[in-house]
Amino acid sequence: MSQEQRPDNDALPDGVIWTPEIESMVQWVALLVRIDVPGAEVYGKMRIGKSFAAAYLRETLSSVVGYPVEVIAWEISENSEDRPREFLQARMVESGYRAISPRDVEVLKDRFFPFLVQRCAAKGTRRLIVVIDEAQNLTRRQFGYLVGYFNKLTTAGLKPFFLLIGQPELGSPIDLNGVGRDMQIVGRFRVNQHHFRGVALERIEDVLKQFDCSGPDGGPPESMTSFLPQAYSNGWRIVDLAPALREGVLLVKQKHNVSDEIRLPMQFVRSTISAYIHRLAHSDLNPAHASAAVMIDCMQECGFLNVFSYYAEPVSNEGGKQ
Incomplete structure (x- = not known):
């Protein structure tokens, strides 16, 4: 098949694909918001789809909670600016507020927090959800800034919820011995923790089905009808690859003597399936005869x-919950 025949050179569609883990996380966050918990942590290994889960949450949380919420997203880069003014300015830009030129941090706060109040008012809500990705990079000083922001938002009449998302170290056990002043941080953000994991082998079908209905109006994705038009017209679907993928993972587990459960990271689920589809499109392999090998x-x-x-x-x- 020539390159020109394909409207999209990617075998699989872009965007967030629903997984059971994403659904579990969103339902958990929705419950915490409803019962007025101030914050929580979601942690998990790299490349399993935490950032996609955060994007899915931003799009769906209002409908899951059952009333409007305003959601903003921040990301803490490694070695992010530790000084209060620069740290706040970065959060302002991420929230869509560009008037960050004043050098006085208090002036910036006096502008920024009323802006967030206005955003919530436009949605008809007092609930502000702050999703902070790569939160394992937060320093103790920056945690202190977040406590201050939380207090400012509460004083302004909002009901904030800070969701911290990051790598496994974010979910380290909480040692309450000698926690002292850090209880302000622990009590707001770390009491509730959720372990976000990859796709369980028994749920592979549920995930691959999402690729089959990710096109316009829930139909097949345009990329797939172009890559494998005959297979799709004959009724073949991506979900049909699930048994071969599961068997392949189990064989690799056996070969490497891995006794623990393997949770599939979404990055590699997508890449593995994409690689298989490219092979099918450039060979005489029968899609209906998917091979674990x-x-x-x-x-x-x-x-x-x-x-x-x-x-x-x-x-x-x-x-899940801890």
């Missing part, structure tokens, strides 16, 4: 096998 080759091709054991989770670790 070829699926393993695709996992190797996209790099998943190089980090396979990283995604092992103790079977007794159920994740």
Whole structure:
């Protein structure tokens, strides 16, 4: 098939794909918002889809909670600015407020927090959800800034909820011995923790189905009807690859003597399936006869096998609420 025939050179559609883990996280956050909890943490391994989950939450939380909420998103880069003015200015820009030139941090606060009040008022709500990605990069000083912001927002009449999302170190156990003044941080943001994980092998079908209905009006994605038009017209779907993918993962587990559960990271699920589809489009392979052996080759091709054991989770670790 020539390159020109494809309207989209990506085999799979862009955007956020629903997973059971995303659904679990959103429902958990919605409950905390309803019962007026001030904040929480979501932590998990790299490349499993936490940032996509945050995007999904921003789009759906109002409908799940059952009333309007305003959501803003911040991201804490590694070695982010630690000085109060520069840290605040970065958060202002991320929130859509560009008038950040005053040098006095108190002047900036007097402008920024009323702006957030106005955004909430436009939605008809007092609920402000602040989603902070890469939160493992926060320093103790920056946590202090967040406590100050929380207090300012509360004084302004809002009901803020700060959701911190980050790498596994964010979910480290809380040692209450000698916590002292840090209880202001722990009490607001760290009491409620959710372990976000990759896709369980028994839920692969549920996830791959989402790729099949991600086109306009819930139909097949345009990219797939172009890559494999005959297969799609014959009724073949991406979800049909689930048994081969699961068998391939189990064979790799057995080969490497991995006894723990493997939770599939969404980055490598997408890349593995995409690699398989490209093989189908450029060969005489029958899509209806998906092979675990070829699926393993695709996992190797996209790099998943190089980090396979990283995604092992103790079977007794159920994740979720802590």
